[in-house]
Amino acid sequence: MAAHEDQLPWELIEEILSRVSPKYLVPFRVVCKRWKANLDDKTFINNHKETFRFILATKSKIYSVSMDPKILVRELSLDIPSLEAQKPKKLVSCDEFLICSMDKGAAVCNPWLKQTTWISEPSFRFYGIGHRDSNNRSEESVYKTIWNSTTGWKIHDLASGTWIDMGSESPDSNQGKKGPKMHSTSGVFLNGTLFWIVTSDETAFLYCILLDFPTEGFYLYCEIPFGMSHALDALVLRLFNGNRFSVLKQSYVTKKIEIWVTKNKVNVEDGRDVNGKDVVWMNFMTFSIPNFPGLVQTSYWQKPSYFIDSNERVVVCSCDETGKAWIYVMGRNKLISKVQLDSVVDPWPLHCTYFPSLVPVPRGQRDGAESEV
Structure with missing residues (x-):
């Protein structure tokens, strides 16, 4: 044969x-x-x-949430220093990795592979992760994290453990404006570059900015197609179809939800298209669902997490007014299902979307501990 x-x-x-x-x-x-x-x-x-699509973190536990065919909550085993002693401050997914930020540093994890590395930094706050070579998304890329304090910004190289001081440069320092504020400290990672939404005190518009790791600077990328009518409007930037942006907005007053997406792929592969000249936004979905809850609670300010699935349904994770976590599935201007995550006992868990990856956590010299369980 x-x-x-x-x-x-x-x-x-x-x-x-x-x-x-x-x-x-x-x-x-x-x-x-x-x-x-x-x-x-x-x-x-x-x-x-x-596989799973959401990660939730409480003071002592981390959970994954899978969606197909039914919602299933599992407890994850990740060796994160001091997790039981203090509640995580921030939970961020940046492409291949999950970052759990705490008072004295941050853990960079691959929850699927159960790998974790710790970056010790008690004075600065973690803001995101990207890599230097925008055209190389493999484990050979040089991954860097960005940190901020009242004194300025700095970048940490995961492989070498070295730090680069960016000084007091602000997200719009190249634009000659004053007083920008990050709407959310959770950035979106695309082709090695980090993007955030910021508000400008000089206008009612919202802007999408990018941190270009090769040149280590902030640049205005494009405008978001709407402003904010209330400080508690939900506004979340995510990826759509892998290479486009999507933005979820919920009005705090009316509870109306809008999903906007970019018409074409976001072209930043060469790290030089910082003007967003070709960015065109279009309204993808609008939901006016009776008695739908607010996705941002005044008692514990946290943005919802969401993704758009292959059936063009919007799947959202957020907490209600008591701190209980819920998953909402919406499509065709109606609420398809809502499920309370009873397995997550502690109230007000941090949460984020996460799509698993087989890319290992970068190896090399580090400031702190590394684990693989």
Whole structure:
């Protein structure tokens, strides 16, 4: 019998691999280019039996939430220093990694592979992670984190453990304006570059800014197609279809929800398109759902987390007025389902969207501990 006749169909191989623990899949990525491409494919990861779409963190525990076919909450085992002694301050997903920021530093994690590395920094606050080579999204990229304090900004190289002082440069210092405020400290990572939404005291508009890691500077990228009518309006920037932006806005007064997306892919691969000249926004969905709750609570200010699935449904995680976490699924101007996450016992958990990845946490010299469980 010929050798090729002994080979299993690729569909069967994928089905088998979808049942293998993620941390054991990493070596298969170097078998050949086809295996790496298929194991990194979002369809394969989405169909894996252990995939998930949200991460929630309380004072002592971290949970994953999977969505297909039913909502399933699992407790994650991640070795994060001091997790039981203090509640995390911020939970951010930046492409391959999850970052849990605390008082004395931040843990960079791959929850799927159960890998964690700790960056010790008691004086600055963590703001995001990106990598230096915008055209290389593999584990060979040089990953950097950005930190801020009242004295300015600095960048940390994950591999070498070195720090670069950016001084007191503000997000709009290249624009000659004063008084910008970050609407949210959770940035969006795309092609090695970090984006945030900021408000300008001089206008009623909101702007999307980017931090360009190769040049280590802030640049105005584009305007958001609407302003804010209330300080408690929900406004969240996310990725759409992997290479476009989406923005969720909920009016604090009317509870109306709008989803806006960019018409074309965001073109920042070369790190030089900082003007956003080709960015065109279009209204993707609008929801006016009777008795729908507010996604931002005045007693514990936190933005909702959301993603748009392959069926063009909007899936949102947020807390109600008592601090209980809920998952809302919406589509075609109606609420499809809502589920309270009873397994998350502590109130007011931090939460974020997260799409699993087989990219290991970067190795090299570090300021603190590294673990793999």
